[in-house]
Amino acid sequence: MAKGGTYGINTVSLATPVTGGYPTSWEGNGAFSFKAIVRDSVSFNDAAPSKNDVYTEDSDAIYASLKSDEGSKGFVLDTYDLSAEAYKALQGFAETTEGDKTWYTEPTTNEPLIKAVQIITRKLDDFPSKTFQWAKMEISVTKAGTIGKSGFPNFHLELKQIANIDHDGTA
Numbered sequence: 001m002a003k004g005g006t007y008g009i010n011t012v013s014l015a016t017p018v019t020g021g022y023p024t025s026w027e028g029n030g031a032f033s034f035k036a037i038v039r040d041s042v043s044f045n046d047a048a049p050s051k052n053d054v055y056t057e058d059s060d061a062i063y064a065s066l067k068s069d070e071g072s073k074g075f076v077l078d079t080y081d082l083s084a085e086a087y088k089a090l091q092g093f094a095e096t097t098e099g100d101k102t103w104y105t106e107p108t109t110n111e112p113l114i115k116a117v118q119i120i121t122r123k124l125d126d127f128p129s130k131t132f133q134w135a136k137m138e139i140s141v142t143k144a145g146t147i148g149k150s151g152f153p154n155f156h157l158e159l160k161q162i163a164n165i166d167h168d169g170t171a
Contacts, residue, residue: 006130008122009037012077014089014115017136020166023116032089038078038154042119045158047072074137074160078144080152090141090155113139117159136164 015023016030026033049071054064079086084104087093092111093104117137123129137159144156 006121007124007127009042010120010122010129011035012037012079013118013120014139015118017114017116017164020164020168020170022133022135026118032085034079034081034086036080038080041078042075043077044073044075046074072160074158076156076158078154078156080154082153082155086155090139090157113141114162115139134159134161136162138162 011033012035013026013031013033015026017023023031025031050068052066052068053062054066055061056063084093084095087104088095090113092107092113094107096103096105115137117134117139119132121130121132140158140160142156143153145151145153147153
């Protein structure tokens with residue numbers, strides 16, 4: 001029987017979400033994959049559902065417990081991939097070519113980045129590779145790190161799972 005652990009990340013892929021389901025392909029139009037994940041930068045930041053306990057003056061016990069939110073699921077990661085493709089896929093840069101010159105223009109507004117996400121871990125000895133998928137996530141991307149001899153700049157991604165509802169309103 002294989003062990004249940006995971007070891008390292010082989011690749012992270014983003015794809016266009018499919019309403020009410022998962023993409024059948026993580027390649028092609030609207031997809032982007034990157035590998036240069038900063039070591040130990042991937043960490044979950046799930047939040048438990050919240051509740052609001054209501055008390056009354058005539059009792060020390062909870063009178064009612066009201067659910068205030070469903071909680072959230074997500075994670076953060078950093079990547080050293082600062083390729084032109086990464087700038088286009090993660091920050092919406094536009095490519096312009098005139099003659100033999102090409103440049104990339106930063107958008108004037110930040111559109112929300114909504115993607116399906118897949119992480120494939122590395123195989124190590126008897127630890128098999130595992131695939132993790134999220135059908136629809138909102139991704140916030142910022143530049144981080146240093147420019148200089150002590151490190152590399154990188155993209156910092158904060159990913160938060162959002163509902164992936166089909167035409168019947170079913171998640």
